[in-house]
Each structure stands twice: as C-alpha cells, then as structure tokens.
Amino acid sequence: MKTTACISLLLLLLPGGCDKATKPEYVVCPPESEYSxxxxxxxxxxxxxxxxxxxxxxxxxxxxxxxxxxxxxxxxxxxxxxxxxxxxxxxxxxxxxxxxxxxxxxxxxxxxxxxxxxxxxxxxxxxxxxxxxxxxxxxxxxxxxPPAGEARPVERLTFDAVSARHIDTRVCFEGVHFTEAGSWCDTDPETHRTVTTERQIADAQGRTFTVRTAGTCTYAKEPVPQGTGSLYGIIDYFAGKYTLRVTNREAFFATAATPPTACL
CATH class of the missing domain: 2.40.50 (OB fold (Dihydrolipoamide Acetyltransferase, E2P))
Incomplete structure (x- = not known):
C-alpha cells in the first residue's frame, strides 16, 4: 500500500540569458491512491x-x-x-x-x-x-x-497447500488426472442445457481436488482430458470449500482432446 504524500524541492536551472533568476520551486504531490x-x-x-x-x-x-x-x-x-x-x-x-x-x-x-x-x-x-x-x-x-513484458502470475501448488491466500489467484496443478471419464459438464435432462458441474482430479499420491466448470463454458460438452497432465486456473471458494476453475482453457495433457473453440 502506498499512502505517503510528498513535497518535492525542484531546482529549476534556467538557461543563460534568461532574465529570471534561478530559484527553488516547491511542488506539493497529491496523496497516492494506489493500493494492493x-x-x-x-x-x-x-x-x-x-x-x-x-x-x-x-x-x-x-x-x-x-x-x-x-x-x-x-x-x-x-x-x-x-x-x-x-x-x-x-x-x-x-x-x-x-x-x-x-x-x-x-x-x-x-x-x-x-x-x-x-x-x-x-x-x-x-x-x-x-x-x-x-x-x-x-x-x-x-x-x-497490454503488458510491458511482465509475466502472468502463476503459482504451482499441491492440493494440500491451497489456503485462503490463494482465493481468486492463478495456480497450476501438475501431474494430475481426472478420476472419471466424461464431459466437463452434465446436461439437464429437462432443458438439455449444460449445468455447472464438479469433477474430481487426483495427484500421484491419490489426493483429490474438485474442479468446478461453469455450464456456460464453450467446451462444457467436450470430454475431460485423459491421461496425466497440468491444469491452470483460479482457486475459487464458497462456504469452506476450495475448487479450481480452469481458465483460458489451459489444460495440458498427454492425450488431451481437441482444444475447444473460444467465444466470439
């Protein structure tokens, strides 16, 4: 957080031949409004x-x-x-x-x-x-x-390392697999619309974590990737439960399905 106001002393050196004497000028800087x-x-x-x-x-x-x-x-x-x-x-x-x-x-x-x-x-x-x-x-x-060369943030995590400080931050889970085959989202049998759905991924130690996918996702009906790979996304949270929401379709698996199409 930046909150310090400043008063700067600027010594303005005027060019030769000017009829104004060199003098100090005080400039009061406004309080900074940039916060974390x-x-x-x-x-x-x-x-x-x-x-x-x-x-x-x-x-x-x-x-x-x-x-x-x-x-x-x-x-x-x-x-x-x-x-x-x-x-x-x-x-x-x-x-x-x-x-x-x-x-x-x-x-x-x-x-x-x-x-x-x-x-x-x-x-x-x-x-x-x-x-x-x-x-x-x-x-x-x-x-x-546009970024000026800065790298997008991402933290590589294990399931047990997820905590409150990771909520709404971008992370990566590596060496994981979906525990069951099927599509990213279920379909409502009455409306035939895809609905927000939770699937489980597991790591090499057998620990599991929930992946939550919105029914509005363009690849909702696509099969989840098979094999072992990496998932990038945002840590979500509600009422004591952490989930991963894949973003920018960043799912990289050895046998991943054809990448889905973005919204136009």
Missing amino acids: ISYLKSLCDGKSSVAITQDITVYGFVTANDLYGEYDRMIVVEDGSDGIAIAIDHTPLADLFPFGYIATVRCNGLTLYDYGGKILLGTAPGDDGIGRIPRDELARYIHAD
Whole structure:
C-alpha cells in the first residue's frame, strides 16, 4: 500500500540569458491512491458488504474472463498480493479485458461484497447478491492495457497447500488426472442445457481436488482430458470449500482432446 504524500524541492536551472533568476520551486504531490488488492479486500473483513468512498486504485493482471465462457459477466484481476473477482453487466468481456492484460481498477463508488467467504467487487448488492458494474459505467472504473513484458502470475501448488491466500489467484496443478471419464459438464435432462458441474482430479499420491466448470463454458460438452497432465486456473471458494476453475482453457495433457473453440 502506498499512502505517503510528498513535497518535492525542484531546482529549476534556467538557461543563460534568461532574465529570471534561478530559484527553488516547491511542488506539493497529491496523496497516492494506489493500493494492493489485499488491502482492498481487507476493508470487507467481518462485513457482508462495504461501499468504497475513498480514492483507491488497484492494478493487476487479468487472469480470468469470458473468452471460453468460463466466467459469466465477471473477470478476475490479480496483483502480487492477492486476486479479486469483479462483477460486470456486459458480454463479451474478453474483448475489453483480454487474458494477461494489466487492468487499472478505480474503486471509489464500487462495493465489496462477501459471498460465502470470498470477497467480490461490484456495485451495491441487490436481492440476488453483488450488483454488476453497468456497461455504460465501465470506462469510469476499469480499463486494461497490454503488458510491458511482465509475466502472468502463476503459482504451482499441491492440493494440500491451497489456503485462503490463494482465493481468486492463478495456480497450476501438475501431474494430475481426472478420476472419471466424461464431459466437463452434465446436461439437464429437462432443458438439455449444460449445468455447472464438479469433477474430481487426483495427484500421484491419490489426493483429490474438485474442479468446478461453469455450464456456460464453450467446451462444457467436450470430454475431460485423459491421461496425466497440468491444469491452470483460479482457486475459487464458497462456504469452506476450495475448487479450481480452469481458465483460458489451459489444460495440458498427454492425450488431451481437441482444444475447444473460444467465444466470439
């Protein structure tokens, strides 16, 4: 977190022949508004929701969006301290906030919301939870720029190492396999629509972890990869349970199926 105001003494050396004497000039720097995502989320500790009324700006990589339908009307932004999911009432979001871009999020006027122990960012909550930032107000709060050579964050983890500090951050599980064959998502027998589904992966020690895939995912009906490989995604959390949500279709297996098609 950066909070220190500064007063700079600038010695302006004027060129020869100028009729103004060289003199010191004092410039008062405005308070910095850049904060870490970890600090931002801490404002909601112990509260169901908090309206942000101070100038807080956070920066981070876009590590999840709706390119493959994996996150519906939501992106995840992550800096070196933490990550946070941001609810937005617009699709598609991948065009505005591509995976790996650097997002600048101006939080004054937005609301933090505790959803089952996970902190979300959006607008004032309604009857169905956190409100989504309207499309016509997006430019006021968020924009994204290409990275200037920075590497996207990822932490390689074992299942037993997952903790609260990993919520909404990008991780990789290596040397894992799905415990059962089948599609990423089940299909509702009445509506014939794919529904959000949980599958199990296991590591070489036989430990298991849950992979949660949204029914909106474009590869929902594709078979899960067979064999052993690596899964990249965001650690999700609700009411005491951690899950992995694969992002940017990053599933790399020795015998993986044909990569699915992204949303247009």
